Amino acid sequence: MGEKDLDAEARLAAYDAFAAGVRDELAAAVARMDELAAAGKVKTATYRQLFAARITLKEIDARLRERGL
Numbered sequence: 001m002g003e004k005d006l007d008a009e010a011r012l013a014a015y016d017a018f019a020a021g022v023r024d025e026l027a028a029a030v031a032r033m034d035e036l037a038a039a040g041k042v043k044t045a046t047y048r049q050l051f052a053a054r055i056t057l058k059e060i061d062a063r064l065r066e067r068g069l
Contacts, residue, residue, distance in 0.1 A: 026057040
């Protein structure tokens with residue numbers, strides 16, 4: 001099912017669900033980073049991967065917010 005197959009209401013619901021998912025994933029990444037930092041593990045590969053993911057998710061979130069989503 002492509003984008004053209006959805007009506008406007010369904011598309012908005014899909015974008016809202018996407019935005020919520022991005023924000024949930026961002027919160028989870030930040031929480032996990034906080035746990036690792038508290039354990040003194042800020043130089044681990046996992047922490048660095050989460051750091052990169054956080055940057056990407058924050059950028060996506062900012063773009064969604066700019067568009068009112």
